[in-house]
Amino acid sequence: MIALIVPWSLMTSTHAVTRVEPGIVHSCTAASARGLASVKTMIPYTPPQSVSALPIVDLSLLDESRDARLTLAAQIRDACRNIGFFYVRNHGVPRAVFDTQYALARELFDLPLDVKMEIAQSRSAAKRGYEPAATQRLDDGSPPDLKESFRYGPEPARDHPLYGRGLPTYGPNQWPRGKPEMATSMGRYADAMVSLGLRVMRAIALSLELRDDFFEPYYADPMTTVRLLKYPPHPDHALMNQIGAGAHTDWGGITILAQDEVGGLEVRNVDGVWIQAPPLPDTLIVNIGDLLAMWTGNRYRSTLHRVKTSAARTDRYSIAFFFDPRYDAIIERVPSCRGEDVAPDACTAGAYIAERHRATAVEVEVEKEKG
Numbered sequence: 001m002i003a004l005i006v007p008w009s010l011m012t013s014t015h016a017v018t019r020v021e022p023g024i025v026h027s028c029t030a031a032s033a034r035g036l037a038s039v040k041t042m043i044p045y046t047p048p049q050s051v052s053a054l055p056i057v058d059l060s061l062l063d064e065s066r067d068a069r070l071t072l073a074a075q076i077r078d079a080c081r082n083i084g085f086f087y088v089r090n091h092g093v094p095r096a097v098f099d100t101q102y103a104l105a106r107e108l109f110d111l112p113l114d115v116k117m118e119i120a121q122s123r124s125a126a127k128r129g130y131e132p133a134a135t136q137r138l139d140d141g142s143p144p145d146l147k148e149s150f151r152y153g154p155e156p157a158r159d160h161p162l163y164g165r166g167l168p169t170y171g172p173n174q175w176p177r178g179k180p181e182m183a184t185s186m187g188r189y190a191d192a193m194v195s196l197g198l199r200v201m202r203a204i205a206l207s208l209e210l211r212d213d214f215f216e217p218y219y220a221d222p223m224t225t226v227r228l229l230k231y232p233p234h235p236d237h238a239l240m241n242q243i244g245a246g247a248h249t250d251w252g253g254i255t256i257l258a259q260d261e262v263g264g265l266e267v268r269n270v271d272g273v274w275i276q277a278p279p280l281p282d283t284l285i286v287n288i289g290d291l292l293a294m295w296t297g298n299r300y301r302s303t304l305h306r307v308k309t310s311a312a313r314t315d316r317y318s319i320a321f322f323f324d325p326r327y328d329a330i331i332e333r334v335p336s337c338r339g340e341d342v343a344p345d346a347c348t349a350g351a352y353i354a355e356r357h358r359a360t361a362v363e364v365e366v367e368k369e370k371g
């Protein structure tokens, strides 16, 4: 029998988009990822459909009967195959945890720019710290994103073999001066997200007909990032196709997103139509990243999404949690996704993530142009 390999970009879009998507990577050594990252095609902004068609799952089913767990697994399987995004309710994280985190985000972003620049992410090999507006370009053919952000996460012990080697996430956080309590308070949010992330990965393992602890070895000392995001109202001076966050896929395992009431997140569905992913009370959004798509031979979708800046005079805040496997984890197809049709992919998680950081950083490009 002749094996047919259909490029993922063709399967996910009816549009004639020439862009090569990060999720198509088969062997993601840094070199091959770099090759893909050099393809620059603007994804022009077209308004979304107003209806949200994203599925909602109830995570508390994970703790119930075998039938309930199978129901949850089937719902997640459908969501991941069809759109790669779903809402989660009954996630178990108290509302107060989010209220505190949003208050801290406001406090941090309200600091004077020079104080925030003292902890610039560009100073951090571990990719921790403050990232001013227009220093990341998530859609590589469009102008830089209008958002500003702050990244932090759990710090591994200093004698950890990956610590301090210039790898993303395995190094110290950077906290603003004069805010000694921030590290502790924000640490609670990260802890809550790690616990939730492990639960979601258990549900995803079940959805792939794997033991529920299948991913746990990959998530020992993972690459874990909380990213606070602030989006300004859409500015009059915005460039053509410049929005809050340009169209992109996420890079890693899963993303767990909390967003305030403003809205603006949009997701491209399997037909190439953009749909809104508005905030729904007491839910979080989970989406699949490129590495989980690779784990499944692209049966699970790492889907393009973007954030439109608001036409109202309101800032938007969101909190993304990127839950990615450990740096040196080799990402090969999981047993249930090893068909005869396509050769198994192999990829090192860290090389891929490091490459995406490099490819989307505007500063690096500017330095290169100079030098």
Ligand SMILES: O=C(O)CCC(=O)C(=O)O
Binding pocket: 227, 229, 245, 250, 257, 259, 265, 305, 306, 307, 318, 319, 320
């Ligand atoms: O702010 C949001 O709603 C999404 C952020 C996002 O997609 C990202 O940081 O990767």
Ligand SMILES: [Fe+2]
Binding pocket: 248, 249, 250, 255, 305
């Ligand atoms: Fe994203």
